[in-house]
Amino acid sequence: MKFFVDTADVNDIRELNDLGLLDGVTTNPSLIMKSGRDIQEVTKEICSMVEGPVSAEVTATDFSGMMKEADILSKIADNICIKVPLTLDGLKACKEITGSGRLVNVTLCFSANQALLAAKAGATFISPFIGRLDDLGIDGMELIAEIRTIYENYDFSTEILAASIRTVNHVKQAALIGADVATVPPATLKALVKHPLTDKGLEAFLADWAKTGQKIG
Numbered sequence: 001m002k003f004f005v006d007t008a009d010v011n012d013i014r015e016l017n018d019l020g021l022l023d024g025v026t027t028n029p030s031l032i033m034k035s036g037r038d039i040q041e042v043t044k045e046i047c048s049m050v051e052g053p054v055s056a057e058v059t060a061t062d063f064s065g066m067m068k069e070a071d072i073l074s075k076i077a078d079n080i081c082i083k084v085p086l087t088l089d090g091l092k093a094c095k096e097i098t099g100s101g102r103l104v105n106v107t108l109c110f111s112a113n114q115a116l117l118a119a120k121a122g123a124t125f126i127s128p129f130i131g132r133l134d135d136l137g138i139d140g141m142e143l144i145a146e147i148r149t150i151y152e153n154y155d156f157s158t159e160i161l162a163a164s165i166r167t168v169n170h171v172k173q174a175a176l177i178g179a180d181v182a183t184v185p186p187a188t189l190k191a192l193v194k195h196p197l198t199d200k201g202l203e204a205f206l207a208d209w210a211k212t213g214q215k216i217g
């Protein structure tokens, strides 16, 4: 499973990238707003830090507006992935953009039929939003499973990018189902390493080691 980090905070991205944990980054208009920075400037900085795809979202809602913005965002760097919403205009833009050899992430997916349409439009990634479905009492993980089945039934190459992840358990469940990618907030990504028995075990080993009076090397 590939790990993307879901943020536009360059300090968090740098830290996770230095740990060797990152395969890419996803941003959205809300995350850009949270960063307090200019979209082109911050996206350029992120693209220079990370080798994998960096999703930058269009904000126009009509096809021609989306295409204009996609062209501007594409010029930022070679690893830009254009994010378009799951609307009819977004799907049309997806087909056009992937047709020109660029990467597209179709975002705001909340149903299996939407994911089917995105795959038919040639999306590189489909982003089903797990947490936002869970918030409504709908099992977001079931959507990931449905999309996995549909994409395998028809051999679609669109990658399932589990999005709106809120917990470490979401990551585990998405991995068990076979999502290709998880885009995870920085704190949740770092929390994946945590286990109380790891901390307790390490503490005991170090205490015993101190008693030996030895040093390695």
Ligand code: E4P
Binding pocket: 006, 026, 027, 028, 107, 127, 129, 131, 132, 163, 164, 165, 183
């Ligand atoms: C995905 O690309 C989105 O940026 C993100 O996962 C949305 O998550 P949220 O529902 O926590 O805002």
